[in-house]
Amino acid sequence: MSAKKITVAVTRKLPNPVETRLAGLFDVVLNDDDAPLSRAALIERANKADVLAATLGDRLDAAFFAAVGGRLKLIANFGAGTDHIDVAAANARGIQVTNTPSVLAEDAADMAMALVLAVPRRLVEGVRAIESGAFHGWSPTWMLGRRVRGKKLGIIGLGRVGEAIARRAKAFGLSVHYHNRTPINPHVEEELEATYWDSLDQMLAHVDIVSVNCPHTPATFHLLSRRRLKLLQPHTYVVNISRGEIVDETALADLIEDGKIAGAGLDVFEGESPNEKLFRAPNVVLLPHMASATIESRIEMGERVIINIKMFADGHKPPDRVILGLDQDRTPDPA
Ligand code: DGY
Numbered sequence: 150m151s152a153k154k155i156t157v158a159v160t161r162k163l164p165n166p167v168e169t170r171l172a173g174l175f176d177v178v179l180n181d182d183d184a185p186l187s188r189a190a191l192i193e194r195a196n197k198a199d200v201l202a203a204t205l206g207d208r209l210d211a212a213f214f215a216a217v218g219g220r221l222k223l224i225a226n227f228g229a230g231t232d233h234i235d236v237a238a239a240n241a242r243g244i245q246v247t248n249t250p251s252v253l254a255e256d257a258a259d260m261a262m263a264l265v266l267a268v269p270r271r272l273v274e275g276v277r278a279i280e281s282g283a284f285h286g287w288s289p290t291w292m293l294g295r296r297v298r299g300k301k302l303g304i305i306g307l308g309r310v311g312e313a314i315a316r317r318a319k320a321f322g323l324s325v326h327y328h329n330r331t332p333i334n335p336h337v338e339e340e341l342e343a344t345y346w347d348s349l350d351q352m353l354a355h356v357d358i359v360s361v362n363c364p365h366t367p368a369t370f371h372l373l374s375r376r377r378l379k380l381l382q383p384h385t386y387v388v389n390i391s392r393g394e395i396v397d398e399t400a401l402a403d404l405i406e407d408g409k410i411a412g413a414g415l416d417v418f419e420g421e422s423p424n425e426k427l428f429r430a431p432n433v434v435l436l437p438h439m440a441s442a443t444i445e446s447r448i449e450m451g452e453r454v455i456i457n458i459k460m461f462a463d464g465h466k467p468p469d470r471v472i473l474g475l476d477q478d479r480t481p482d483p484a
Contacts, residue, residue: 154176155175155176155199155200155458155461155462156175156176156177156178156197156198156199156200157171157175157176157177157178157198157199157200157201157202157225157458158177158178158194158195158197158198158200158201158202159171159177159178159179159180159202160180160185160186160191160194160201160202160203160204160207161180161183161185161204161206161207161227162179162180162181162182162183163179163202163227163447163451164444164447164448164451166448166451167447167448167451167452167454167455170451170452170455171202171451171454171455171458174455174458174459174462175200175458175462178194178197178198185206185207186207188208188213191203191207191209191213192213192216192217195213195217195221196217196218196220196221197220198220198221199220199221199222199223199462200221200222200223200224200225200458200461200462201221201223201224201225202225202226202227202454202458203224203225203226203227203234204226204227204228205228205230205233206233206421207233208233209224209233209234209235209239210235210238211235211238213235213238214235214238214239214241214242214244215238217242217244219243221242221244222243222244222245222461223244223245223246223247223457223458223461223467224239224244224245224246224247225247225454225457225458225461225467226246226247226248226249226454226471227249227450227451227454228248228249228450229248229249229250229253229441230248230364230365230391230392231246231248231471232364232365232366232392232394234246234471236471236473237473240473245461245467245470246470246471247453247454247457247461247467247468247469247470247471248453248469248471249449249450249453249454249469250309250453250469251309252446252449252450252452252453253310253441253446253449253450254309254310254312254313255313256440256441256442256443256445256446257310257313257390257440257441257446258310258313258314258316258317259317260390260416260436260439260440260441261310261314261317261360261362261388261390261416261440262314262317262318262321264388264390264414264415264416264434264436265297265302265314265318265321265323265358265360265386265388265414266297266321267414267434268386268388268411268412268413268414268432268433268434269294269295269296269297269300269358269386269411269412270294270295270297271292271294271432272434273434274292275292278292295384295411297321297322297323298321298322298323299322299323299324300323300324300357300358301323301324301326301355301356301357301358302314302315302318302323302324302325302326302356302357302358302359302360303326303327303328303346303352303353303355303356303358303359303360304325304326304327304328304360304362305327305328305349305352305359305360305361305362305363305372305373305395306327306328306329306361306362306363306364306391307327307329307333307343307362308329308362308363310362310390310391311327311360311362312333312337312341314360314362315327315341315343316341319341319342323358324342324344325341325342325343325344326343326344326346326352326355326356327343327344327345327346327352328345328346328347328348328349328352329345332345333345349372349377350377350380353377353380353381354380354381354382356385357382357384357385357386358385358386358387358388359373359381359385359386359387359388360388360389360390361373361387361388361389361390361391361395361396362390362391363391363395364391364392365391365392365394365395369394369395370394370395371394371395371396371397372395372396373387373395373396373397373401374397374400375397375400375403375404378396378397378400378401378404378410379404379409381404381409381410383408383409383410383411384411385410385411386410386411386412386413386414386432387401387410387412387413387414387415388413388414388415389413389414389415389416389417390416390417390440391417392417393415393417393418393419393420393421394419396415396419398415398418398419398423398424398426398427399424399426401413401427401430402424402426402427402429402430402433403426405430405431405432405433406426406429406430406431411432412431412432412433412434413427413430413432413433413434414433414434414436415427415433415434415435415436416436416437416438416439416440417438417440418435418438421438423435453469456468456469457469
C-alpha cells in the first residue's frame with residue numbers, strides 16, 4: 150500500500166506541526182474545531198479511512214468495532230493509555246492498535262512530583278490565601294505542612310513513568326518503594342535504591358505517599374478500593390496521574406474527610422470528571438488531566454503516531470503495537 154493512498158481520519162485537533170506533517174504524508178481528514186465526535190460520526194469517519202488516529206475520549210468498544218467495515222486496519226492512538234479501546238475486539242476484526250509510549254514519561258513524572266510536593270506543602274491553599282486576601286503576614290504557626298524529605302514514596306506500577314518519578318523522588322530525599330507483579334531489573338532497582346513489595350497491602354500500610362502509576366485494565370479497576378485505602382496511615386497522601394478508575398474516589402474522599410488519609414493530588418478522575426465529594430474534601434489538589442500536557446510531549450506523541458502510520462503504510466509492523474497480554478499487563482505509562 151503506498152503511503153499517499155492511505156486515508157487517515159483524525160478524531161481531535163492535534164498540534165499544527167503534527168497535522169501539517171500528517172497532511173504531507175497521507176490523505177487526512179482533520180477535526181479543526183476539536184469537538185469530540187459522536188459515536189455515529191466516529192463510525193462514519195472510521196468507515197471511510199484506513200487509519201483512525203484516535204485518542205482518549207473516543208470510546209472504541211466492541212460495539213464500535215462491530216460497526217466498522219473492512220477498510221479500517223489501524224487505530225493509531227494519540228496517547229499512551231489504551232483503556233478506551235477494546236484491543237481484543239479490534240484485533241478480532243483484523244485491526245491493529247498502536248499507542249505513543251515513552252515520549253510523555255518525563256513530563257508526566259514532573260507533574261506527579263509537583264503533586265507530591267504540592268499536597269503536603271499546601272501549595273494551592275497558599276495561593277488561595279493570597280488570592281482571597283487571607284494572608285496578613287508571616288506567622289510561626291500558620292500554613293504548616295509536612296516535610297517531604299525522608300518520607301517513603303510507594304509507587305504502584307514502576308514502569309516508564311513510575312521510574313521517572315522514582316528518580317525525581319530520590320533527588321528530593323524520599324525513599325522509593327514499589328509494587329509490581331514482578332521486581333524490575335535489579336540494576337535499576339539498585340540505582341534507585343528501591344524496595345520491592347510483593348504485597349500491595351503491606352506496602353500501602355508502610356508508606357507516607359502513594360503514587361498510582363499502573364495502567365487501567367479490568368484487573369486494576371478500583372485497585373485502591375475502600376478496603377485498601379483503609380490500610381493507609383492517617384498521615385499518608387495519595388497522588389494519581391494514571392487513570393481515575395484505579396482509585397475508589399468516593400472512598401478516598403470519605404477517608405480524607407474523616408481524617409483517615411491526609412490528602413490527595415489527583416490529575417485524573419473516573420469518567421474524567423471529579424466527583425462532588427472530592428471537590429469538598431480538604432487537602433485535595435485537583436488538576437484537569439494535564440500531567441503530560443506540554444507542547445513538546447504533544448508533538449512527540451504526534452511523531453509516534455506518524456511513525457506508526459508510516460510503518461503500517463509501508464507494509465511493516467508499526468513499532469508501538471499494543472499487544473494483548475504484554476502491553477496491557479505491562480506496567481504502565483498512562484499519565
Ligand atoms: C495518555 O497518554 O494516556 C495520557 O493520559 C494523555 O496524555
